[in-house]
Structures are given as C-alpha cells and as structure tokens.
Amino acid sequence: MAAVSIADIFEMDAHDPLAPVRDRFQLPEGVIYLDGNSLGALPRQTxxxxxxxxxxxxxxxxxxxxxxxxxxxxxxxxxxxxxxxxxxxxxxxxxxxxxxxxxxxxxxxxxxxxxxxxxxxxxxxxxxxxxxxxxxxxxxxxxxxxxxxxxxxxxxxxxxxxxxxxxxxxxxxxxxxxxxxxxxxxxxxxxxxxxxxxxxxxxxxxxxxxxxxxxxxxxxxxxxxxxxxxxxxxxxxxxxxxxxxxxxxxxxxxxxxxxxxxxxxxxxxxxxxxxxxxxxxxxxxxxxxxxxQFESVDIGALFAKGQALCDLYIDLMQGLSQRHGFALASPKNPDERGSHISFAHPEAYAICQALISRGVIGDFRTPDLLRMGFTPLYTRYRDVWEAVQILADIMDSGVWDDARFSQKQRVT
Amino acid sequence: MAAVSIADIFEMDAHDPLAPVRDRFQLPEGVIYLDGNSLGALPRQTxxxxxxxxxxxxxxxxxxxxxxxxxxxxxxxxxxxxxxxxxxxxxxxxxxxxxxxxxxxxxxxxxxxxxxxxxxxxxxxxxxxxxxxxxxxxxxxxxxxxxxxxxxxxxxxxxxxxxxxxxxxxxxxxxxxxxxxxxxxxxxxxxxxxxxxxxxxxxxxxxxxxxxxxxxxxxxxxxxxxxxxxxxxxxxxxxxxxxxxxxxxxxxxxxxxxxxxxxxxxxxxxxxxxxxxxxxxxxxxxxxxxxxQFESVDIGALFAKGQALCDLYIDLMQGLSQRHGFALASPKNPDERGSHISFAHPEAYAICQALISRGVIGDFRTPDLLRMGFTPLYTRYRDVWEAVQILADIMDSGVWDDARFSQKQRVT
The missing domain is CATH 3.40.640.10 (Type I PLP-dependent aspartate aminotransferase-like (Major domain))
Known part of the structure; x- marks a missing residue:
C-alpha cells in the first residue's frame, strides 16, 4: 500500500469537488457499495x-x-x-x-x-x-x-x-x-x-x-x-x-x-x-x-474521478497482490479501461462472499474474478481504502476459507 | 331506459357481493372511470x-x-x-x-x-x-x-x-x-x-x-x-x-x-x-x-358482474340510441363478447371528449366508436347509470357540438 496514507485519503475526499453529489444517493449504513456497475444505488429523490x-x-x-x-x-x-x-x-x-x-x-x-x-x-x-x-x-x-x-x-x-x-x-x-x-x-x-x-x-x-x-x-x-x-x-x-x-x-x-x-x-x-x-x-x-442525478455535475470531472478511484484501488491492492496472489486482470492505463477493476484469484468466489459478509459489496465473475465497480457519483476515496483494509483483514486472517463462503448458485 | 329505475340500481349495488372490492382501488373523486380496459385503476396497496x-x-x-x-x-x-x-x-x-x-x-x-x-x-x-x-x-x-x-x-x-x-x-x-x-x-x-x-x-x-x-x-x-x-x-x-x-x-x-x-x-x-x-x-x-387484487375474489362472480354491467349499459342506452342515433357495435349476447361495449356514432370523438369534460372517462376508437370498459373489480352499477345520464344530458343539450370537443390528435 506504499505511499498512500489514510491522511492522504481524507485529503482526497476533502478536496473532491464531487463529494457533495454522494448526498443525492441513499446508501445503507455499514455498506461499502462497489457494485454500482451491476445495479446503481437509489437516488434520494427517486x-x-x-x-x-x-x-x-x-x-x-x-x-x-x-x-x-x-x-x-x-x-x-x-x-x-x-x-x-x-x-x-x-x-x-x-x-x-x-x-x-x-x-x-x-x-x-x-x-x-x-x-x-x-x-x-x-x-x-x-x-x-x-x-x-x-x-x-x-x-x-x-x-x-x-x-x-x-x-x-x-x-x-x-x-x-x-x-x-x-x-x-x-x-x-x-x-x-x-x-x-x-x-x-x-x-x-x-x-x-x-x-x-x-x-x-x-x-x-x-x-x-x-x-x-x-x-x-x-x-x-x-x-x-x-x-x-x-x-x-x-x-x-x-x-x-x-x-x-x-x-x-x-x-x-x-x-x-x-x-x-x-x-x-x-x-x-x-x-x-x-x-x-x-x-x-x-x-x-x-x-x-x-x-x-447527473444534472449540474461536471461530467469531465466525474469521469476523471472514476479513473482516480480505480487508480487508487490498483495502487492499494499492490501489497495484497504480492502477499495473497491477486493478479490484476484490468488495464493499468486509465485510457484503456472503464470504471471497474477485476483481480483474478483462484478463490475469488469465497473471497467475494466473505467481503459481502463484512459489508463490502463487489462481484464475483466466473471463473476467478473479483470485480469492483467505482461509480464516481457516490463512491468516496475512503470507501476504496476501507474496502481494501477489510479485504486485507479477510486474507490475512484466512477467514475467507470458511464453509459458509464456499461456492453456490449466485445471482447478481 | 325502460324498466330500470334508480331504485333498482341502488338495489343492485346494495346486493352486489363484490361491492367491497371497489375499496381496494383508489379512484379519483368526480370521475366515472370506464376505461379500465385501456389502463386499469390504481390499487390502494400499490x-x-x-x-x-x-x-x-x-x-x-x-x-x-x-x-x-x-x-x-x-x-x-x-x-x-x-x-x-x-x-x-x-x-x-x-x-x-x-x-x-x-x-x-x-x-x-x-x-x-x-x-x-x-x-x-x-x-x-x-x-x-x-x-x-x-x-x-x-x-x-x-x-x-x-x-x-x-x-x-x-x-x-x-x-x-x-x-x-x-x-x-x-x-x-x-x-x-x-x-x-x-x-x-x-x-x-x-x-x-x-x-x-x-x-x-x-x-x-x-x-x-x-x-x-x-x-x-x-x-x-x-x-x-x-x-x-x-x-x-x-x-x-x-x-x-x-x-x-x-x-x-x-x-x-x-x-x-x-x-x-x-x-x-x-x-x-x-x-x-x-x-x-x-x-x-x-x-x-x-x-x-x-x-x-384478485385474491379472495370469486372469479366466477366477478366475470358474471362484468357481463351484468355490460347488459345494464346496453339496456340503459336504448332510449338514447333511438333519440340520437347510437348503434350498438358490440354483441348483445354476453357469451359472445368481452367486458367493454362500443356504440357507433358519427360524432363519437366529440361526444367522448364532452363526456371526459364531465368526468366520464371512456374511449374513442377510430373511426366512429364510443367505447366503454366495465372493469368488474371496481365499477358500480350506479357508475353505469350516471354515465348514461350524463351522456343523455350531453346529447339532449347538444353541448357535444362545441369547438372545444372537436377532433384532434389524441392519446390513449
């Protein structure tokens, strides 16, 4: 996780001109939602x-x-x-x-x-x-x-x-x-x-x-x-x-x-x-x-934020990738990708389930991908940080290797 | 309008075992809605x-x-x-x-x-x-x-x-x-x-x-x-x-x-x-x-009521048909028809508009049909009676022949 500290993260959110846009959405407490690329969150006015x-x-x-x-x-x-x-x-x-x-x-x-x-x-x-x-x-x-x-x-x-x-x-x-x-x-x-x-x-x-x-x-x-x-x-x-x-x-x-x-x-x-x-x-x-919800939002800034969130996630995942065998399956270059990032891991399904049980909602995609979507309208830099902290905890403790997270039919 | 009196109508509603089902729907005040065959009414629980x-x-x-x-x-x-x-x-x-x-x-x-x-x-x-x-x-x-x-x-x-x-x-x-x-x-x-x-x-x-x-x-x-x-x-x-x-x-x-x-x-x-x-x-x-809304409704009784509403409408329209040239365009035999009734009239469009302005919502269907739908879940016998009274008033007074009711693009 190299050079980025939690202080940096708070700084990023504090200076994010799009930060207030998150308030337009009704996001549940205790959930870090990184699956807006499967189902976008509920706008408050909907x-x-x-x-x-x-x-x-x-x-x-x-x-x-x-x-x-x-x-x-x-x-x-x-x-x-x-x-x-x-x-x-x-x-x-x-x-x-x-x-x-x-x-x-x-x-x-x-x-x-x-x-x-x-x-x-x-x-x-x-x-x-x-x-x-x-x-x-x-x-x-x-x-x-x-x-x-x-x-x-x-x-x-x-x-x-x-x-x-x-x-x-x-x-x-x-x-x-x-x-x-x-x-x-x-x-x-x-x-x-x-x-x-x-x-x-x-x-x-x-x-x-x-x-x-x-x-x-x-x-x-x-x-x-x-x-x-x-x-x-x-x-x-x-x-x-x-x-x-x-x-x-x-x-x-x-x-x-x-x-x-x-x-x-x-x-x-x-x-x-x-x-x-x-x-x-x-x-x-x-x-x-x-x-x-896109009204009065600077679209250029919005898309740039999506890429910054992705960059941050890739960056923060470096340590974990080395320790636990995650392999980046998405382009590193922002110009060559969308707003979600996948890492390959042989136990991606169980890891995804373990994350969900801890309130971090991403997606498993067959055969071995852990996919995280970064919707720039409502995702904070600290969400990315916290998600990676929780993932690190799950991996370091080995808790993902629990029967309740093992493979079964899943709907997304 | 022959033998049916308003007293008979009240009697029919009073003895209608399905009358309470109407309360499951939120129908606006001042409207007689005979267009449930185009867009059904809003159930209260929806x-x-x-x-x-x-x-x-x-x-x-x-x-x-x-x-x-x-x-x-x-x-x-x-x-x-x-x-x-x-x-x-x-x-x-x-x-x-x-x-x-x-x-x-x-x-x-x-x-x-x-x-x-x-x-x-x-x-x-x-x-x-x-x-x-x-x-x-x-x-x-x-x-x-x-x-x-x-x-x-x-x-x-x-x-x-x-x-x-x-x-x-x-x-x-x-x-x-x-x-x-x-x-x-x-x-x-x-x-x-x-x-x-x-x-x-x-x-x-x-x-x-x-x-x-x-x-x-x-x-x-x-x-x-x-x-x-x-x-x-x-x-x-x-x-x-x-x-x-x-x-x-x-x-x-x-x-x-x-x-x-x-x-x-x-x-x-x-x-x-x-x-x-x-x-x-x-x-x-x-x-x-x-x-x-169909739960705990006797379906046989429901469909029978739909036919009874249609029969009543045809019956009540007899006098008007003779006086103002409405021609029944639907089967008289209940076994040969659905739950809506059309009458042909050369001025059906304007008449339909005049009815709508009086709160009776039916449909015009090209070229000359005045179509009324009788949804048995929420239509009362008195709705049929009142709709025909209002139509009679519109026809007898000649008010339908007003520029504001004349032909224009219409959406249903």
Whole structure:
C-alpha cells in the first residue's frame, strides 16, 4: 500500500469537488457499495418521484396522463438526457425495452442493410447475450455465421463479408475499453457497421459517439445510470442511418401514426421507429430520476474521478497482490479501461462472499474474478481504502476459507 | 331506459357481493372511470408496495435483492398468478417484456416449427401490432405471407399452408369474443397452431386455456390486471409445446444457466426459455400488486358482474340510441363478447371528449366508436347509470357540438 496514507485519503475526499453529489444517493449504513456497475444505488429523490407518478399521475389522472404528463414522450425525453452522457444528439437516442431486445432490433436492422454481407463479427468472450443475439440474427436472416475473435483483433478481422461488428465498449469482466474511434474507422474502411454495447460505459466514462463516428449503440439503464433494477435500456442510431434501418419488431409505438390503428405498418420518421410496445412508465420514471442525478455535475470531472478511484484501488491492492496472489486482470492505463477493476484469484468466489459478509459489496465473475465497480457519483476515496483494509483483514486472517463462503448458485 | 329505475340500481349495488372490492382501488373523486380496459385503476396497496420495493429492497439491499427478495423469480411468480385467471397451469405463464415483444417471440417460435407451412393467418381488422408482427415474422422467416380474413371466417380459412393462426380473443373495438375452443379444434384438425392475444380478456372474462386446448397466448398487464401504465405483459405456452419452441430473442434470462455466462446459448427448460433480458422490477412490483387484487375474489362472480354491467349499459342506452342515433357495435349476447361495449356514432370523438369534460372517462376508437370498459373489480352499477345520464344530458343539450370537443390528435 506504499505511499498512500489514510491522511492522504481524507485529503482526497476533502478536496473532491464531487463529494457533495454522494448526498443525492441513499446508501445503507455499514455498506461499502462497489457494485454500482451491476445495479446503481437509489437516488434520494427517486422514491418521491416514483410515488408522484404512481399516485398523482396514474392514480388521479389515469389514462389522461399519457397526454397530461407526457408519458407518451418519455422514451424520447429520457433518450435526450442519455444522449448528453454519450456524445450523441438528443434525437438519436430513445429509452425503451431491455438491452437484449434493443440489441436484437439494431443488430437485425443493420444486418439486413447489406444482403451481400453475411457475417456478424463479434468478440470471443464478450457479454454472452450479445453473442446469442448475433447468432439469432444470423440464423433468422439466413446469414453465413457469427465470427468471433479476440476483442483486440477486431479491427484486423473485419472483412468484405462483415455486415456488422458487435462489440462491448467496456468488457464486463476485465473492464478493458476498446478504442471506439479506431474500430469505427476500420469498419468504415471495409464498409461494415459497428454496434456498440455501452452497458459498462454510459454514465461512468467518457463516450463520444459523434466524435468517434459511431453508427449504432445500445446500453443499460440500471448500472451507472441508476435507473433501478431492470430499468429500461436505451438505443442510439446515428442520424444518417435512422431512415435506412428497419426494426424487426414493428410495434405500435414505432408507427408513424400510432393512434390511427392502420393495418399497414409505416415506420415513424427518425429514432422513434425503433420503439416497439408501450413503455413501462413506472420504471421509466425511476430512470428519469436516475438521469436527473447527473444534472449540474461536471461530467469531465466525474469521469476523471472514476479513473482516480480505480487508480487508487490498483495502487492499494499492490501489497495484497504480492502477499495473497491477486493478479490484476484490468488495464493499468486509465485510457484503456472503464470504471471497474477485476483481480483474478483462484478463490475469488469465497473471497467475494466473505467481503459481502463484512459489508463490502463487489462481484464475483466466473471463473476467478473479483470485480469492483467505482461509480464516481457516490463512491468516496475512503470507501476504496476501507474496502481494501477489510479485504486485507479477510486474507490475512484466512477467514475467507470458511464453509459458509464456499461456492453456490449466485445471482447478481 | 325502460324498466330500470334508480331504485333498482341502488338495489343492485346494495346486493352486489363484490361491492367491497371497489375499496381496494383508489379512484379519483368526480370521475366515472370506464376505461379500465385501456389502463386499469390504481390499487390502494400499490403505492406502499412499490415504495417498499424501491426503498427497502433496492435502496437497502441493493444487488443482494435479486436473491434476498427473489426478484429473479418474479417473472414466474407473477406468471403463476396470471395463470390462475386464464385457466393455465402455474408453470405455463411468465410475466415479461411488452405484449408486442411477446407476440414476436411466440409467433416466430411457432412459425419456425413447421417449415412446410408458410402462412400466418390473422384477422383483417385485428389489433394492428398483431398484424405488423405477423408480417415481420413472415418476412424474417421467408414465409409466403400473412393471410387476413374476417375474424368470424377464421376457422374456415385455416389451410394446409397455415403455420399459425393469430387472433385477438376479444376485439379491441367491438368487444366481440371468439369461441376459443372451436377455433383451437379447427386449427388442430388442420395441423396449425393458434396464438391468442388475451389483452382484452385476462382478468375481465372467463378464459380457460386448458379446457379449450390452447397452444399459445400473450396478454397485457396494464388493462384488467391493473399493473400500472405500460406494465410488463405475459406469455403462455402450453406444456407440451414448451420444449419444442425456440425464442428468436435468446437473452440471458432465458438461458439454462444464466449465471454461468456461457458463450453458447442453451435454452432453459420449460417456460423460462421465453424470457429475454432483465425484467423491470419496479414495474413488476406494481403488476404484482395489481394481481393481488384478485385474491379472495370469486372469479366466477366477478366475470358474471362484468357481463351484468355490460347488459345494464346496453339496456340503459336504448332510449338514447333511438333519440340520437347510437348503434350498438358490440354483441348483445354476453357469451359472445368481452367486458367493454362500443356504440357507433358519427360524432363519437366529440361526444367522448364532452363526456371526459364531465368526468366520464371512456374511449374513442377510430373511426366512429364510443367505447366503454366495465372493469368488474371496481365499477358500480350506479357508475353505469350516471354515465348514461350524463351522456343523455350531453346529447339532449347538444353541448357535444362545441369547438372545444372537436377532433384532434389524441392519446390513449
């Protein structure tokens, strides 16, 4: 743990211009929450906002709320807020459905654009659902197949037969971040489209879809956007592609005239055509409140703090790594990673359980990763320090090697 | 208005064994709500239940809630409750996604089962999204086309090339109900599958999927199930079909080992394989509360009351129909309809607006229908009486013919 002392840590928190933002969240006593990359924490204003939508809107105005409280415009309204966090224009993003469903919509839409291109290129060890959806799209569309390569080999692997490249911007295990602009350039050179999964990026690190020339993206509402468990996801389609892509899920909300009840489908102009069914308004309301927590926050400073938290964690883990065999499984260079850090350890599962029993909530990821997420909105430098102290105590005392922490089915 | 007097009406409410159930709902003062078939009313216990899930579960237990509060089991838990309302077994229904997305999943799954059958048969004037999805499935799967006939001609139109018959059990405009058992029999004789859209049936009228030999169904959570705006929908797959159908949307929640993060997709056994992404827990919680309102309610009596309310409305409308040219657009026979009644009138839009301005909330459905839904859980006989009195007043005074009620874009 080298040069950093607890006095330094207090100093860091004391001088953190974002420290007051933590008060916007309701974090339980006695818990150090380093799992905001799985489920973001509860914003203090969310209970009241959700209660308002439930009682004053649904309860009192009933069906009239669709107009009176502009429920009907929520996918676009929330989308515009998300756009501001990922370098997109307001009318290039909508909040809707789940990440999985949005992946399917855009992947299929993009694949269908170039019938002569028969392959989806993806990474060998990406988030599994991304792969499943790619396979399904290829199967449905009669393509040749899904080609999977190491994520660092993607740019070289794009070929004449590649219709779409599907990539997770930040890997869910290692936190490794791809160079979005470089991949987009390589794909454009070869005439392929790229669909980015921003689930572990949006709200945590700098993403600039416009500057990097991104075609398509999807992402998650319940991680760094703090929209609540299973919050609606989002999708992004760059403006020049919007009118060229069709959704394979032509629901009534994506229709040009949703209230005319025509028997023929006519896609809405612009981003709206990628909507499908009726949005879950109560879940949308919670996401709206989650997004409001970014208001009046200096986004550049926020993302810098996320990286500083990660740096601190890596730094503090040095002693433990040597004593107890933790191996850093994330990039050391902040430019090459997201806002979570994984260490490999053969007993990572039991260690993670032991940490949870001591109030430090991180994640185990198969086969051997201890993953910690550093949400810059509400994580303090002292949380990182304390988490490592508790981990050191668990390792030095050997308490992790207890039957109650041994492997079992686990849900995250 | 013939023989029914206000004294009779009070008598009917006084002797209604279901009258106390209305108290389970928070209905605004001064409103007669006859639009529960568009958006069900707010159950009184929903605000507290949603607040509990937001604050005590998400807020306090954070990611651990997936296990601790069995969030992970919600799709099946809610599905089993819905199953009890539609004559299915508990493990044949899950709550998830939107009706549109569920339609796509089951329609595609069923269509893919019989490659030699190349047509989806549907009704000419069904709910438009049903038709859009059918067309999309046929397009994706390289089928021959969607064949649309009058809904009463369906059984005769099923042919050797029919892969799936897609039908709305209760028509969203007329309320006309199909004979489910008869259609299922006809389809089985011809080797076709039937997918039922129960959006306007579930929770309002008697549905017996098992007894009628139903293969597949989807339905809506925010109408008669009172799950809140845009509540998660449900899907039903009869047990003998579950292992034969594949979902075209293979998300991680439908995987046999969702937490193993395998790169290969292996569908879960049983109904679980039709899940896709992470469910919106807050919206699921509201649906859970909506479903709880059916507890300790005599379902047979409930459905009988819905029909009695419809009968009363038709009866009370007789005088008005003669005086002001309303034409009944719904079946008179209770066995042939759902729990909403439509009257055609050339000025239905303006009349509907005038009614809303007087606190009677029903629906206009293009081109000329005034639609009233009678949710038996919370509608009183006197609501029907008063609604017709107010309509009579609007018609007799001619006030509906006012510029402020004239046609404009409307959202329901």
């Amino acid at each position: 209970p009241a906002h959700v209660a308002h939508v439930v009682e004053s809107q649904w309860g009192r105005d009933l069906i009239r709320s669709w107009n009176r409280h502009d429920w009907i415009g929520m996918p676009q309204r929330l989308g515009a807020k998300i756009a501001g966090l990922i370098g997109a224009q307001g009318d290039e993003v909508v909040a809707c459905d789940s990440t999985s469903v949005n992946l399917f919509k855009l992947l299929h839409g993009a694949f269908a654009l170039s019938p002569s291109r028969t392959t989806i290129l993806c990474e060998r060890a990406g988030f599994p659902t991304d792969r499943y959806m790619a396979q399904s799209v290829v199967d449905l569309a009669g393509g040749r197949g899904v080609k999977a390569v190491e994520r660092t080999q993607i740019a070289d692997a794009i070929g004449e037969d590649t219709a779409v490249v599907l990539l997770t911007h930040v890997d869910y295990r290692s936190g490794h971040k791809l160079d979005m602009a470089a991949v987009n350039r390589a794909a454009k050179d070869k005439g392929a489209l790229v669909l980015w999964d921003l689930s572990h990026s949006a709200g945590a690190i700098d993403v600039d879809l416009a500057a990097s020339g991104a075609d398509l993206a999807v992402g998650c509402g319940y991680k760094y956007l703090n929209g609540g468990p299973g919050a609606p996801a989002f999708l992004y389609v760059g403006k020049e592609l919007q009118e060229r892509l069709s959704s394979p899920l032509p629901g009534w909300m994506g229709h040009a005239q949703p209230f005319a009840f025509w028997q023929g489908y006519e896609p809405a102009p612009g981003i709206d055509r990628f909507l499908c069914g009726t949005p879950p308004i109560l879940a949308m309301a919670a996401l709206e409140s989650g997004l409001a | 605000p507290a239940h949603v607040a509990h899930v937001v604050e005590s579960q998400w807020g306090r237990d954070l990611i651990r809630s997936w296990n601790r509060h069995d969030w992970i089991g919600m799709p099946q838990r809610l599905g089993a409750k819905i199953a009890g309302l539609i004559g299915a077994q508990g493990d044949e229904v899950v709550a998830c996604d939107s009706t549109s997305v569920n339609l796509f999943k089951l329609l595609h799954g069923a269509f893919a089962l019989s490659p030699s059958r190349t047509t989806i048969l549907c009704e000419r004037a069904g709910f438009p999204t049903d038709r859009y999805m059918a067309q999309s499935v046929v397009d994706l799967a390289g089928g021959r086309g969607v064949k649309a006939v009058e809904r009463t001609q369906i059984a005769d139109a099923i042919g050797e090339d029919t892969a799936v018959v897609l039908l709305t059990h209760v028509d969203y405009r007329s309320g006309h109900k199909l004979d489910m058992a008869a259609v299922n029999r006809a389809a089985k004789d011809k080797g076709a599958l039937v997918l039922w859209d129960l959006s306007h049936s579930a929770g309002a009228i008697d549905v017996d999927l098992a007894a009628s030999g139903a293969d597949l169904a989807v339905g809506c959570g925010y109408k008669y199930l009172n799950g809140g705006p845009g509540a998660p929908a449900f899907l039903y797959v009869g047990k003998e079909l579950q292992e034969r159908l594949s979902s075209p949307l293979p998300g991680w929640m439908g995987h046999a080992q969702p937490f193993a993060f395998w790169q290969g997709y292996e569908p879960a056994p049983g109904i679980d394989r039709f899940l896709c992404g992470t469910p919106p827990i807050l919206a699921m919680a509201a649906l859970e509360s909506g479903l709880a």
